[in-house]
Amino acid sequence: MARSGQQKELAPEVTFAWIRYFLGRSLQFVGMLLVTGAAVLFFGADAERRMLAFTGLGALLFAVGWVLAKKRPEGAR
Numbered sequence: 403m404a405r406s407g408q409q410k411e412l413a414p415e416v417t418f419a420w421i422r423y424f425l426g427r428s429l430q431f432v433g434m435l436l437v438t439g440a441a442v443l444f445f446g447a448d449a450e451r452r453m454l455a456f457t458g459l460g461a462l463l464f465a466v467g468w469v470l471a472k473k474r475p476e477g478a479r
Contacts, residue, residue, distance in 0.1 A: 419475035426471025433464030 412420075440456035447453070 416475060421471075423471050423475055426467040426469070429463050429467025430471065431467075433460045433462070433467060436460030436463065 437460035438457035
């Protein structure tokens with residue numbers, strides 16, 4: 403454990419891995435919100451195309467986020 407004032411710097415690769423991981427998790431969250439929002443907003447409406455477009459976009463964002471966050475960075479608990 404590092405004392406105050408003596409923080410250990412992370413290697414750029416590790417920092418990039420964490421950024422990629424959290425970006426992926428964020429995309430997954432936004433994708434799930436978009437799919438859920440499309441189901442709620444367009445339930446019973448005649449706007450099938452818009453509902454499918456929003457659902458497809460949400461699924462795409464989720465899939466991209468899943469690929470980015472597939473492997474948790476080293477040193478994670």
